[in-house]
Each structure stands twice: as structure tokens, then as C-alpha cells.
Amino acid sequence: MKSLNRSQKVVAPESSNKKKRGHQVGAKGHGRTPQPYLPVIEELHELSSDDKKCPKCGKPFLSFGTEDSDLKEIYVRPHVRRIQRERCKKDCQCDGVVGIITAPPAPKVISKSQTGVSVLTEVLVKKYQHEMKLNRIIEEFAGQGMPIAAGTITGN
Numbered sequence: 001m002k003s004l005n006r007s008q009k010v011v012a013p014e015s016s017n018k019k020k021r022g023h024q025v026g027a028k029g030h031g032r033t034p035q036p037y038l039p040v041i042e043e044l045h046e047l048s049s050d051d052k053k054c055p056k057c058g059k060p061f062l063s064f065g066t067e068d069s070d071l072k073e074i075y076v077r078p079h080v081r082r083i084q085r086e087r088c089k090k091d092c093q094c095d096g097v098v099g100i101i102t103a104p105p106a107p108k109v110i111s112k113s114q115t116g117v118s119v120l121t122e123v124l125v126k127k128y129q130h131e132m133k134l135n136r137i138i139e140e141f142a143g144q145g146m147p148i149a150a151g152t153i154t155g156n
């Protein structure tokens with residue numbers, strides 16, 4: 001019933017937006033590390049048609065855009081997986097019916113983190129199989145256009 005309908009679209013890398021050069025990469029203590037060099041693959045998660053209607057009268061909810069979040073993943077090369085969860089609101093006057101519904105979130109290894117499962121898998125393989133030091137792993141990711149904070153990996 002809660003089937004997830006997904007579609008993917010690759011959009012242009014965000015490398016040419018107006019970010020100032022040179023100061024963000026590796027900056028500490030200012031929230032998330034900016035990811036200006038990764039291509040973004042948009043992923044539209046649609047609500048199932050069963051879910052997006054009034055359970056009382058059956059009138060379809062109105063779609064009003066998406067709730068967006070980003071997850072870093074490595075798929076051949078690092079990119080941003082932009083999760084776009086469809087949102088709908090009821091279009092009727094029924095009492096006791098939830099007004100707004102959103103497609104379920106993508107599963108995450110670390111809640112609130114933008115780091116996807118594939119990145120953490122890479123880290124574990126590099127660390128334990130290739131016996132790489134953490135700062136070397138971080139350097140390598142940065143060289144591939146994906147600067148990540150050390151705390152993302154160490155859990156601090």
C-alpha cells in the first residue's frame with residue numbers, strides 16, 4: 001500500500017553558482033560542509049494514489065510541491081541525491097482527516113546527516129580493508145569534489 005514511486009533526473013552540477021571561492025571548504029563550526037562540486041541527481045518520491053486522497057470521501061488531495069533534502073552518495077562518482085518527497089493536502093471539508101501528507105523519507109544510517117549509506121560503506125572499506133588513515137580518506141573524498149567533515153565519519 002505504501003508503495004514508493006521513484007523517478008530520477010540528473011541536473012547540472014552546482015559548480016557555477018555564486019559561491020565565493022576559497023573560504024567554505026573545510027570550514028569548521030558553521031553547519032554543513034558546502035558541496036558545490038557535486039552533480040545533483042533529483043529523485044522524485046511520489047505518494048501512492050491510495051494515500052493521496054481523502055479516506056472518508058475519496059476526493060483526491062491537491063499536490064503542492066515537494067519536501068526536499070539532500071543525501072551524499074557515491075555511485076561511480078560522488079553526487080548529491082536530492083530527495084523530493086511529494087506533498088499533498090486535502091481538498092475537501094471532512095473533519096478528522098489529516099490536512100497534509102508527505103511521501104515517506106529515504107532510509108538513513110545517521111538521522112539528520114546528509115551522508116548516504118554508500119559514503120559510509122566506502123569509509124569502512126577504505127579504513128579496514130585498505131587500512132587507510134581517516135584523514136587520507138577525507139583527502140581523497142575532497143579530491144573527488146566531496147569535502148566532508150571529519151566528524152561525519154567519526155560520529156562527533
Ligand SMILES: [Zn+2]
Binds near residue numbers: 097
Ligand atoms: Zn473528504
